[in-house]
Amino acid sequence: MCNCNQIITxxxxxxxxxxxxxxxxxxxxxxxxxxxxxxxxxxxxxxTAQFFSLPDSIKQLSDSGALSSVPTHYAxxxxxxxxDVDPTLEGQIPTIDLSVLTEGDPARxxxxxxxxxxxxxxxxxxxxxxxxxxxxxxxxxxAAAQGLFDLEEEEKAEHSGKHVMDPIRYGTSFNSKVDDxxxxxxxxxxxxxxxxxxxxxxxxxxxxxxxxxxxxxxxGMELLRGMxxxxxxxxxxxxxxxxxxxxxxxxxxxxxPPCPQPELPMGLPPHSDHSLLTLLHQNGVDGLQVKHGxxxxxxxxxxxxxxxxxxxxxxxxxxxxYKSVLHRAVINGRSTRMSIATVxxxxxxxxxxxxxxxxxxxxxxxYRGVRYREYLxxxxxxxxxxxxxxxxxxxx
Ligand code: OGA
Ligand code: NI
Numbered sequence: 001m002c003n004c005n006q007i008i009t010x011x012x013x014x015x016x017x018x019x020x021x022x023x024x025x026x027x028x029x030x031x032x033x034x035x036x037x038x039x040x041x042x043x044x045x046x047x048t049a050q051f052f053s054l055p056d057s058i059k060q061l062s063d064s065g066a067l068s069s070v071p072t073h074y075a076x077x078x079x080x081x082x083x084d085v086d087p088t089l090e091g092q093i094p095t096i097d098l099s100v101l102t103e104g105d106p107a108r109x110x111x112x113x114x115x116x117x118x119x120x121x122x123x124x125x126x127x128x129x130x131x132x133x134x135x136x137x138x139x140x141x142x143a144a145a146q147g148l149f150d151l152e153e154e155e156k157a158e159h160s161g162k163h164v165m166d167p168i169r170y171g172t173s174f175n176s177k178v179d180d181x182x183x184x185x186x187x188x189x190x191x192x193x194x195x196x197x198x199x200x201x202x203x204x205x206x207x208x209x210x211x212x213x214x215x216x217x218x219x220g221m222e223l224l225r226g227m228x229x230x231x232x233x234x235x236x237x238x239x240x241x242x243x244x245x246x247x248x249x250x251x252x253x254x255x256x257p258p259c260p261q262p263e264l265p266m267g268l269p270p271h272s273d274h275s276l277l278t279l280l281h282q283n284g285v286d287g288l289q290v291k292h293g294x295x296x297x298x299x300x301x302x303x304x305x306x307x308x309x310x311x312x313x314x315x316x317x318x319x320x321x322y323k324s325v326l327h328r329a330v331i332n333g334r335s336t337r338m339s340i341a342t343v344x345x346x347x348x349x350x351x352x353x354x355x356x357x358x359x360x361x362x363x364x365x366x367y368r369g370v371r372y373r374e375y376l377x378x379x380x381x382x383x384x385x386x387x388x389x390x391x392x393x394x395x396x
Pocket of ligand 2: 273
């Protein structure tokens, strides 16, 4: 999908034309204009920039107002490639009414459990409505997250350059130590369970995060309960096997600033999550796409909904019955997009393996077991690309 070569080839002969002072300490950008081998002047689309060092954040790059084109390091898409998005699939994304799972009469509940099972089997993705998380809590979280990104770069830097297992991390792209292209995203990742971690600033952030984390954990657990039931797995057994009382929960806040050439970079590349499931909520600006069959589907989030995707730990534990879904984030040229992803996973010490009930001679174990801590560390330490972390564990 990323066709960097062609774009880079267009830029192999380039000359330095100017420098831009982005902040007081660093010359961050050197704008390069390609020397055209023909008589025609270089197209403005080809004018680009090369970093001597990466910016502290995409927000800083975008806020500087100095950017009229995308630095080559971020240009990973071929703008001339035919669209791989199928708009006819949008209307088929399954919806799960959580209130029916939690308080519906038995007949309606069983029907919703089956619907959930089908959504997991056919899509690995669904929209959750009537989830019970108050809109005030969701709005407060978005506002608090904006406040977090609006802190001075020096204040945010306190949480940058951390080890992938550190409980609070601020950064840009996915893992800028290993990414060979940059992604148009800044993030904060905060481990909120079993131990709760929050940045001390901005004022009040900690309380909002605590409340949001508690509410979303309840939704995650209800969905998992329904998923186990849809596979006729015993809830108590699964809670023990995955040590869900000590479940690992991370709140990831993503910021995708507007981009002068949104068709060139990705917000996040195609990937699956390392979780059991991930709940996503956004600031009204769409940008999530999920893969269904061979096509991508642009997700329009209904108001007051969570977008839920199945993660790799569910694929392992269900022996491939419920597969993690590939998804990616696209950006736009007008508005800042913010999304809050809540990752719900087994406890770090759980050895996750296919559950015996779903392994048989007709369907032997498809993955080897691995301690979730090791899986997570491996996934976060490497490049984010499709299902590369899970592929390591495949037996069949
Ligand atoms: C993620 C993710 C998608 C989005 O944080 O893992 O896939 O739309 N986010 O922000
Ligand atoms: Ni994701």
